[in-house]
Amino acid sequence: MPVLNRFADLAADITVWRRDIHENPELLFDTHRTSALVASKLREFGCDEVVEGIGRTGVVGVIRGRDTGSGRVIGLRADMDALPMTEITGLSYASKTPGAMHACGHDGHTAMLLGAARYLTETRNFDGTAVVIFQPAEEGGGGGREMVNDGMMERFGIQEVYGMHNYPGLAVGDFSIRPGPMMAAADHLTIRVTGKGAHAAQPHNGVDTVVVASQIVLALQTLVSRATDPLKSAVVSITSFQTDSQAFNVIPGQVELRGTVRTLDTEVQDMIEARLKTLVEGVAAAHGASAEVDYLRNYPVTRNTEAETAFAARVAAEIVGPGRVDPEGEPMMGAEDFSFMLNARPGAFIFVGNGDTAKVHHPAYDFNDELIPYGCSYWAKLIETAMPASTPVSEPA
Ligand code: NI
Numbered sequence: 001m002p003v004l005n006r007f008a009d010l011a012a013d014i015t016v017w018r019r020d021i022h023e024n025p026e027l028l029f030d031t032h033r034t035s036a037l038v039a040s041k042l043r044e045f046g047c048d049e050v051v052e053g054i055g056r057t058g059v060v061g062v063i064r065g066r067d068t069g070s071g072r073v074i075g076l077r078a079d080m081d082a083l084p085m086t087e088i089t090g091l092s093y094a095s096k097t098p099g100a101m102h103a104c105g106h107d108g109h110t111a112m113l114l115g116a117a118r119y120l121t122e123t124r125n126f127d128g129t130a131v132v133i134f135q136p137a138e139e140g141g142g143g144g145r146e147m148v149n150d151g152m153m154e155r156f157g158i159q160e161v162y163g164m165h166n167y168p169g170l171a172v173g174d175f176s177i178r179p180g181p182m183m184a185a186a187d188h189l190t191i192r193v194t195g196k197g198a199h200a201a202q203p204h205n206g207v208d209t210v211v212v213a214s215q216i217v218l219a220l221q222t223l224v225s226r227a228t229d230p231l232k233s234a235v236v237s238i239t240s241f242q243t244d245s246q247a248f249n250v251i252p253g254q255v256e257l258r259g260t261v262r263t264l265d266t267e268v269q270d271m272i273e274a275r276l277k278t279l280v281e282g283v284a285a286a287h288g289a290s291a292e293v294d295y296l297r298n299y300p301v302t303r304n305t306e307a308e309t310a311f312a313a314r315v316a317a318e319i320v321g322p323g324r325v326d327p328e329g330e331p332m333m334g335a336e337d338f339s340f341m342l343n344a345r346p347g348a349f350i351f352v353g354n355g356d357t358a359k360v361h362h363p364a365y366d367f368n369d370e371l372i373p374y375g376c377s378y379w380a381k382l383i384e385t386a387m388p389a390s391t392p393v394s395e396p397a
Contacts, residue, residue: 003173003319003373003374003376003377004119004373004376004377004380004381006119006122006123007115007119007372007373007376007377007380008373010115010118010119010376011115011369011372011373011376013115014111014112014114014115014372014376015111015369015372017037017041017110017111017114017115018107018108018110018111018112018367018369018372019093019107019369020037020093021034021037021080021102021107021110021111022091022093022094022095022102022107022366022367023093023094023095023096024095024096024097025082025083025095025097025100025101025102025107026080026081026082026097026100027081027082027083027084027100027139028081028136028137028139028140028141028143029056029057029081029136029137029141029143029146030057030136031057031080031081031136031137032057034080034081034110035052035057035058035059035080035134035136036052038059038080038110038114038134039052039059041114041117041118042059042061042114042117042132045117045118045121045122046121047061047062047063047117047121047132048062048063048064049061049062050062054147054150054152054155055135055136055143055144055145055146055147055148055149055150055152056136056137056143056146057080057136057137057143058133058134058135058136058143058146058147058150058152059134060131060132060133060134060147060152060156061117061131061132061134062129062130062131062156063117063120063121063124063129063130063131063132064124064129065124065125065126065127065128065129065130065383065387065389066124066125066126066127066389067126067127067128067389067390068127068128068129069127069390070127070128070387071128072127072128072129072159072386072387073128073129073131073156073157073158073159074128074129074130074131074158074159074160074161074162074382074383074386074387075131075132075133075153075156075158075160075161075162075341075345075347076113076116076130076131076132076133076161076162076163076379076382076383077113077133077134077135077144077161077162077163077338077341078106078109078110078112078113078132078133078134078135078163078164079104079106079109079110079134079135079136079138079143079144079337079338080106080109080110080134080135080136080138081106081136081137081138081139081141081143082095082100082101082102082103082104082106082107082139083100083101083102083103083104083139083361084099084100085099085100085101085103085361085363086098086099086101086363087101087103087363088363088364089363089364089365089366091366101363102367103360103361103362103363103365104138104139104360104361104365105165105166105354105360105365105367106138107367108166108367108368108369108371108372108375109164109165109166109375110134111372112164112372112375112376112379113132113134113379115372115376116132116376116379116380116383117132119376119380120379120380120383123380125384125389126383126384126386126387126388126389127387127388127389127390128383128386128387129157130383130387131156131158133147133152133161133341135147135337137337138336138337138338140298141337142298142299142337142340143337144337144338144339144340144341145337145340147340147341148340148341148343148344153341153344153345158345159345159346160308160345160346160347160386161341161342161344161345161346161347162308162312162347162348162349162350162382163336163338163341163342163347163348163349163350164349164350164351164352164375164378164379165336165349165350165351165352166351166352166353166354166360166367166368166371166375167351167352167353167354168354168355168356168357168358168359168360168365169353169354169356169359170351170352170353170354170355171324171353171355172353172354172355172368172370172371172374173319173320173324173352173353173370173371173374174320174324174325174326174352174353175313175316175320175324175325175326175350175351175352175353175378176325176326176329176330176350176351176353177304177309177312177313177316177325177326177327177329177348177349177350177351178304178309178327178328178329178330178331179304179305179306179309179310180303180304180306180331181264181265181301181302181303181304181331182302182303182304182329182331182332182336182349183301183302183331183332183333183334183335183336183339183349184233184235184262184263184264184301184302184331184332184333184334184335185262185263185264185266185269185297185298185299185300185301185335185339186260186261186262186298186299186334186335187260187261187262187263187269187273187295187296187297187298188258188260188294188295188296188298189236189238189257189258189259189260189261189276189293189294189295189296190256190257190258190293190294190296191213191216191256191257191258191280191291191292191293191294192254192255192256192291192292192294193209193212193213193216193254193255193256193257193284193289193290193291194209194253194254194289194290194291194292195207195208195209195212195251195252195253195254195255195287195288195289196253197245197250197251197252197253198250198251199249199250199251200247200248200249200250200251201249203251206251206253207287207288207289208251208287209243209251209252209253209254209255209289210243210251210252210255211287212255212283212284212287212289212291213241213255213257215283215287216257216279216280216283216284216291217238217241217257219279219280219283220236220238220259220276220279220280221236222279223236223272223275223276223279224236227271227272227275228268228271228272229268232264232265232268233262233263233264233265233268233331233333234261234262234263234268234272235260235261235262235263235333236259236260236261236272236276237259237260237262238257238258238259239258239259239260240256240257240258240259241255241257242255242256242257242258243255261273261276261295262333262335263301264301264331264333265301266301269297273295273297276293276295277293277295280293281293298335299335299336299337299339299340300339300340300343301339302335302336302338302339302342302349303339303342303343304342304347304348304349305342305346305347305348307346308346308347308348309327309348310327311348311385311386312348312350312382313325313327313350314385315378315381315382315385316350316378318381318385319374319377319378319381320374329351336349350378352371352374352375352378353371354367354368354371355368355370355371
C-alpha cells in the first residue's frame with residue numbers, strides 16, 4: 001500500500017499552507033494567526049467540532065467516521081510554534097518576522113495534519129472518532145502540558161494519542177520509532193554561587209566565585225562519568241556562566257550557572273538530581289562559598305507504549321514497506337512536550353525522514369515538502385486501520 005493517491009492531489013494545496021505558515025512564524029503560546037488559520041481550515045473542511053483556546057491557543061478538531069459504533073477515539077497531534085532564531089535560507093517564503101523562524105518543521109507538521117483532516121472529513125472511511133490536536137508552545141513552553149491540564153483528553157474522550165516529527169538525515173518517507181523511551185526528560189538547572197567579592201589583585205581578601213563555579217562545572221561531569229551506570233544515558237550541560245561583574249579587575253561575589261540535565265530513565269533522573277545538590281553544595285563549602293540549586297523538572301521522558309508503537313510501525317510499513325521503517329530506532333536526548341500527552345494516554349511518537357537537509361534548530365533548516373504525502377498518508381492510514389469501517393469503501397484509483 002503506497003501513499004494514498006488523494007494526497008498526491010492535495011500535496012500542492014498542503015504545500016501552500018505549509019509555506020504560508022513558514023512565512024509567518026509565531027513563538028510559544030502566541031500562535032494567534034496560526035491557530036486562527038487552523039481553526040478556519042478545519043471548519044471549511046467540515047469537521048464536526050472545532051474548539052479553540054484549549055491550553056490557551058491550542059485548537060482541537062473532531063471528525064466522526066461514517067460509523068462511531070466502535071466507540072473508539074484516537075488523537076493525532078501536531079505542533080504549531082516556531083523558534084526565536086533568524087532564518088538564513090533566503091527562500092522566497094522565508095520568515096517575514098525578524099527573530100522568529102520555523103526551524104523545527106512545525107509548519108510542516110501543522111500542514112500535514114490539516115491535510116489529513118481534509119482527507120478524513122471527505123472520506124470518513126472509519127468506525128470511530130478522529131481528534132486532530134494542534135498545540136502551541138512545544139519549544140519549551142509546555143503547550144502539550146497546558147492542553148492536558150485543560151482537560152482535553154477527558155473532554156474529547158481521547159483514548160490513544162499519536163505524534164510525528166520530521167527527522168533530517170533520514171531519507172524522505174523513511175520512518176523510525178521505538179517502544180519505551182524515545183526522547184529524554186529535559187530538566188532545567190540554575191546554580192547560584194555566592195562568595196566574597198574582592199580586588200582582582202588581592203584574591204586572598206575574597207572568596208572567588210569564578211574559581212568555585214568553574215570547579216562546580218567540572219565536578220558536574222562526574223555525575224555522568226562516575227555516578228551513572230555506563231549502560232544508561234545521561235547528559236549534564238552547563239550552557240550559561242554569568243558573573244555579577246564586567247570589570248577586568250574585580251573578583252565577582254556572585255556567579256549564576258544555567259544548564260540542562262537529560263535522562264531517559266526516572267531512576268537516573270532521581271539519582272542525578274539528588275547527587276547534584278550534594279555535589280554543588282559540597283564543592284562550594286570546600287572553598288568557603290555557598291551555592292543554591294534550583295532544579296526544575298520540565299519535559300518528562302517521551303515514552304512510547306508497546307502495543308501502540310508496534311501498531312504505528314505496522315501502519316508506516318503499509319505505506320512505505322517494512323524495509324523503510326526502523327521499529328527499534330535509537331532514542332534521542334532531545335525532549336518533546338508530546339511526552340505530557342503520552343503520560344496521559346497510551347500512544348506513540350514517530351520520526352519521518354526529512355532527507356539530507358540542515359538539522360532542526362539550524363538557521364538554514366527548512367521542512368521538506370516532499371514528505372507531505374508520506375506524513376499525511378501515515379495519519380490517514382492510522383485512523384482507517386485502527387478503526388476500520390464495517391463496510392470499507394476503497395479509494396478511487
Ligand atoms: Ni520540533
